[in-house]
């Protein structure tokens with residue numbers, strides 16, 4: 001099919017949920033996307049922070065083929081070596097001790113919410129069920145996670161929404177303190193709000209919040225669905241501050257493009273998931289677990305976290321240079337490893353479109369923020385080519 005056939009076919013058959021980019025992708029390799037007509041794009045989005053090793057990584061292709069011949073799926077009624085290997089490797093990146101595998105980010109957060117509520121009942125014998133989240137956050141599209149999400153547009157038309165969620169202003173510790181009471185089970189935060197425009201929480205806020213949670217006996221859940229798996233220059237973004245959250249959720253980059261999520265928790269909090277309390281048919285099947293295991297092995301072996309940090313440092317300097325030359329165009333540059341937000345002083349749709357026309361795939365979020373989440377294997381040359389294109393578009397050349 002050519003691009004036009006695909007667009008027309010979609011128009012008559014798929015639900016109209018997505019505002020698609022004007023682009024069909026039929027093949028991808030490394031950091032390149034190819035249209036059916038053979039046009040090539042540099043991928044600065046990695047399937048929204050998913051394909052961290054780039055597309056069609058030869059070692060992942062090999063594992064997919066070998067595992068497909070051995071065992072793809074048998075369900076969670078059975079013990080599986082691949083899950084154990086992955087769990088061991090994943091937990092080795094963290095201070096947390098147990099993991100539950102699922103299929104997406106929303107499902108990981110949904111699981112974390114269930115775990116926090118049930119832990120309070122089973123482990124602490126308390127009727128605490130409220131989850132506090134921050135304005136501007138994004139936690140998913142299931143009913144519980146869209147209720148947890150601090151953006152009204154995500155909730156429109158889906159009421160009545162589940163009870164027990166409170167949203168407080170971003171980075172306001174006093175507001176958080178005021179919202180906590182004897183009903184509070186957990187606080188759910190992103191270290192850097194991704195969909196919210198690459199907005200990091202200030203360090204002193206996060207430290208204060210962690211201390212407050214410890215003082216009040218409230219669980220701290222960190223949503224690392226976008227920031228995890230090396231994206232920000234450490235395996236987990238909360239490790240930059242040496243935090244020890246009770247629960248961490250992950251998805252996106254975990255299985256290199258196959259759908260997988262996970263809820264990681266402390267030994268103590270895992271008491272909230274006694275046998276039979278939670279489950280999923282596909283979560284952690286043999287194929288996906290084998291691939292995720294290889295993803296983490298490669299990230300560690302090739303020091304892709306360190307690479308993300310170094311590339312981010314280089315890019316920050318380059319983007320700050322552009323900002324200083326074009327202060328009327330760029331309001332702020334936010335670079336955290338390879339999670340990058342370039343906040344424009346004006347709506348960015350035209351800039352985004354011009355960059356796409358020049359062959360760069362990136363994202364526009366919150367109307368004014370150009371967001372880059374490139375594969376962790378992106379090269380300096382590719383980022384340099386993007387910087388040149390950005391400066392020329394912003395300068396109107």
Ligand SMILES: Cc1ncc(COP(=O)(O)O)c(C=O)c1O
Nearest residue numbers: 104105106138139140194225226
């Ligand atoms: C921080 C965060 N949490 C949760 C989600 C939801 O993940 P999924 O789309 O896999 O359900 C996303 C997706 O963008 C995210 O960025």
